[in-house]
Amino acid sequence: MPLVAVNLDEARTAYASLELRATVAEGVATNLRATIDSLNISQTTLADRANLLAQFTANQAQANAQLTTQQAGQVSPDVSLDNFISSLGLSVALGESSMPDRTVTSVAASLQGYMTFSPGADGLPKIGLRFYQPELGQPTALATTSFEIAKVPPQPGVAAPRSLYLVLADKQSAYSDPFWAQFVTGSPAVQPAAEIIVEISKLFTNIGAWSLPFLVQEAGAIAALETTLSGLVGASAPPERVAAYAGVVQAFSNLVTALDPTTRSQYVAGDLYALSAAMDATTRIAQTLHL
Secondary structure, X not given: OOOOOOOHHHHHHHHHHHHHHHHHHHHHHHHHHHHHHHHHHHHHHHHHHHHHHHHHHHHHHHHHHHHHHHHHHHOOOOEEHHHHHHXXXXXXXXXXXXXXXXXXXXXXXXXXXXXXXXXXXOOOEEEEEEOOOHHHOOHHHOEEEEXXXXXXXXXXXXXXOOOHHHHHHHHHHHXXXXXXXXXXXXXXXXXXXXXXXXXXXXXXXXXXXXOHHHHHHHHHHHHHHHHHHHXXXXXXXXXXXXXXXXXXXXXXXXXXXXXXXXOOOOXXXXXXXXXXXXXXXXXXXXXXXXX
């Protein structure tokens, strides 16, 4: 329907206003279109980032699971349970050996750690202990292991090994007898019996540092000196006693060689008892040579 304008100025004003509104509307539409385009681009970018983040999360979770599995398989025990018990038994035996008038009949222990399993030399699972470390889990997951070590008495008629302290004291007393001062060897000349007394004094001086490697080392020095004496005493005692002395000294030397720290990495309480008994045997025969 045609529009009829009565007043031309009013018509012009109305048209100008309409034209201005149309221009503004076009500007708003252009801005709206630009905003929509920008939002579409941002949405696409966010979607791509979300997909990348989701993929990364999935990959990382898989990598973490593989790493956890690998770490679980690589967790090795700090010490096997049997070695721990053996070490504890040896420590108790060493402490007992330094006391001339005390014996330890049993010892009980309770410890907390992670129980592990690893194949032993025979292919069977071997129980091990791994002590708490933060990366291995919460301390509330620790297992408690309790055990008791009891000394087994010897068979009837068999003498129990004496305290190493008493064995050394007796050996020192035996070689202090004037009978042994006559035996001299080397250049400059030394008395093997006097050197044995010196070695035993070193053992008593360092009693707080007793360990089986240290005792074996000192026992080796004593065995070497007694071996020298066994070759010097031949004309000063009955032949059968000299032969007996040489035999126990040789057995003592063989045991020291078997316990050499350069070839043995682990020891047990039985090794200490055997060393004490062998050392005691040489002393007892040595005491008969000058009777």
